[in-house]
Amino acid sequence: MPLFQISEPGESAAPHQHRLAVGIDLGTTNSLIATMKSGMAVVLNDVEGRPLLPSVVRYRADGAVEVGYAAMRWRAIDPRNTVASVKRFMGRGRQDIAHVESMPYDFVDAPGMVRVKTCAGEKSPVEISAEILNVARARAEAHLGGELVGAVITVPAYFDEAQRQATKDAAKLAGINVLRLLNEPTAAAIAYGLDNAAEGIYAVYDLGGGTFDISILKLSKGVFEVLATGGDSALGGDDFDQRIFCWALEEAGLSRLSPEDAQLIMTRAREAKEFLSHHEKAPITVKLGRRAAADHAGETPETTIDLTLDAETFTDISRNLVDKTLKAIKKSLRDAGLQAEDIKGVVMVGGATRMPQVQRAVAEFFGREPLNNLDPDKVVALGAAIQANLLVGNKTGDDWLLLDVIPLSLGLETMGGLVEKVIPRNSTIPSARAQEFTTFRDGQTAMSIHVLQGERELVSDCRSLARFELRGIPPMVAGAARIRITFQVDADGLLAVTAQEQTTGVEAHISVKPSYGLSDDEIAAMLKNSLAHAKDDALRRALKEEQVEAQRLIEATQAALKEDAHLLEAQEIAAIEAAVTRLQTHILGDNRRQIALAMDDLAFATQEFAHRRMDQSVKRALAGRKIDELSDLDDHLHTRTEKEARS
């Protein structure tokens, strides 16, 4: 006999039709699982009533795996086999991971993604995440009494292709059907029911343990669009603990500490921070030097620090941390071309937003009280659950489409090492754009397609995602072939690129599952660089373009000389060749003006030659034709011109 949940009026599911779905917030520190019960999103607790599933996995020598609280206990004792914060390694190479040397893990630099050597063998971040998701799935199925149809899993808005793909792979490995990957800020907005709110622009302020993210969302006709994202991947609640820690050392006049004592003060600092969320003063009392005195007699004298931290002092010592978040908000607003007054509502996410000074600063900045009545630790999972319920079709209603954005522009390499952006940054997904490209050389039958991600103008400054080749282009003169390249980013943010030659239909295709991704720091750095170098890049781009154009002119001239040298006198040939040589010497330099002048010279030197060639080809074309055929030829020429104009 099944257990029933209450449905909305008129929405009772037919028997066997209610489809079980959950939302999973796969977090760096903790994960949460939520579902819809009787019209309400609820977080699913474990058998002991705890909502959090610590994102920690421990591998044992006997092959058994422990996940969550069971694994967390071993972090200090068995650090090499107990992996925490695996989310930071998803889709990353070893060189992409910050502070890799300070981590206790034995990293192996496998192709594509880093691996961790444990006593149960080498484990990839995908496998480790799959262990967490496996436990999440088991918890969901125990709660719901049946097999899951699917899950919505949340990811940071700035996650790149590789990180999203790795998350999907992990879910697949855990036997979870991913209904959709949903951006965390969007999930939070859904949890607050902003999708049913008035149209407008909303901000999601997410201050977690170690990261800060700000997202600007636009809601129109029930659809969310991420306008901009920003933040600081090394700023979080832990930094506030650190401030209290430093303050305590200074107040107590301590300098050298044993690691045990430092850990102890840090723990008290965190407790004081949490206490101050609901009180005006917090006591910090720590007995120090006990372990040290026993181990190395006399090294650290036994002392007791007994301090009281009041809210005002805490606000003062943490002011510049809060200011840093405000700065990031300003930047994101600028990115989106908005002012603080344009924001209709602010959603608070992450445990660190419980701090009153954070709430106050955000309220003051936006001139309105933030939304904070849901548990900031759970809000992302709750939103994912609501979305999952809709996606499996349990709710009859309007179709829901969620839009997110591409964090970095996607483009192609063109001649001269330049990047042509096909999908610009902050485009909404899903998205598909096509552009036509052509061949550079006469008779070119293959084209190498190099897919890049980044904001800079030159290939060397962007990140390579994939390369593939389109073969079987029919030989034609340079610029005649029409190759349509389509970039398609699906709802999960994964990229597929197709190249098709338009006359023959030959096609090549690649799904970009890049070997490894970029860290959010790198994305931030790339964006910053692109702004800093914008002028520089524009100049370099102009130079490169001039060089490519000059090279093309030289090749065209040489091809013409080879074919039609008989139309010229010897001294005319010499003049043209001299102009070619002059241009060739300038092409290697970096003076764009010189190249332009030399190109003008060459164009001038070949003017007469071009006339004679034109006459010759017209004569050939007209030989033995009738008048009506001539008008056909005219039409044909027109069509050609139109096509060129379009491409």
Next chain:
Amino acid sequence: MAVTLTQQAAQHVANFLQKRGKGLGLRLGVRTSGCSGMAYKLEFVDDAGEDDEIFESHSVKVFVDARSLPYIDGTELDYTREGLNEGFRFNNPNIKNQCGCGESFNV
């Protein structure tokens, strides 16, 4: 003629209604479908129907439409927990047999 809630069930319904922020009460009903002929309906009520019978059980209003009533008359709705799973259970004295999973039944 009556349909009742256990104390447990009534309390949960009251909680859900409060969190939902609107609703007159709880609707119990049946409809024809499923592999054994009939299936239960369990919904919030925003508007009462013309042919609704209304019962009150532990201060919660229970709505049953006239056509459903014969099939579920005497039913007691309970709220139980099975492991981690929890939800409402129909204790319906009219059932002759039900499909394997119990989601549909006939009388």
